[in-house]
Amino acid sequence: MWLQQEIRLPALERGFHLITDRVVEALPDMARCRVGLLHLQVLHTSASLTLNENADPDVRHDMDAFLRRLVPGDLPYFRHTMEGPDDMPAHVIASLLGTQLTLALRDGRPALGTWQGIWLGEHRDHGGSRRLIATLNGDSKGAR
Numbered sequence: 001m002w003l004q005q006e007i008r009l010p011a012l013e014r015g016f017h018l019i020t021d022r023v024v025e026a027l028p029d030m031a032r033c034r035v036g037l038l039h040l041q042v043l044h045t046s047a048s049l050t051l052n053e054n055a056d057p058d059v060r061h062d063m064d065a066f067l068r069r070l071v072p073g074d075l076p077y078f079r080h081t082m083e084g085p086d087d088m089p090a091h092v093i094a095s096l097l098g099t100q101l102t103l104a105l106r107d108g109r110p111a112l113g114t115w116q117g118i119w120l121g122e123h124r125d126h127g128g129s130r131r132l133i134a135t136l137n138g139d140s141k142g143a144r
Helices: 020-026 028-032 057-070 087-097
Strands: 003-008 015-018 035-042 047-053 099-104 116-123 130-139
Touching: 003 020, 015 057, 020 028, 020 116, 020 130, 028 130, 035 047, 047 087, 047 099, 047 130, 087 116, 116 130
Parallel strands: none
Antiparallel strands: 003 130, 015 116, 035 099, 035 130, 047 116
16 A cells, blocks of 8 residues: 655644644554555654654653754854744754654554654744645555
8 A cells, every 4th residue: 555645734833742643643544554654754844853752741842942052043154044033943953853754554553662752843933834745655464
């Protein structure tokens, strides 16, 4: 089975957001996939995808706080400033973390560790809605 679908996410505040459930709900055909791969790509240059802690929201807060300090918006050598002081730092962070994930699928769901979840990193103060492209490849008869 091959499937490709766009997933639209509402505008979210700056920071990291656990989106695992939204991704699974948006892809009901994934439930038929015994074994496969799910590739996710955020279609923006100022947001990122990463896999990390799914239980304690303090981890998402701390990651955002660390990255804001690592790449502040007031660096005097940034030239790309026409879209606001948060734009160039957002591009840097998106490149550092990446804009795509490939996840193993097992028994109709992403094969995540106990404490793992899919995060969307919103790196703009007002980034707007975000789009993901999800590409699913799998087999309903595959072995584990």
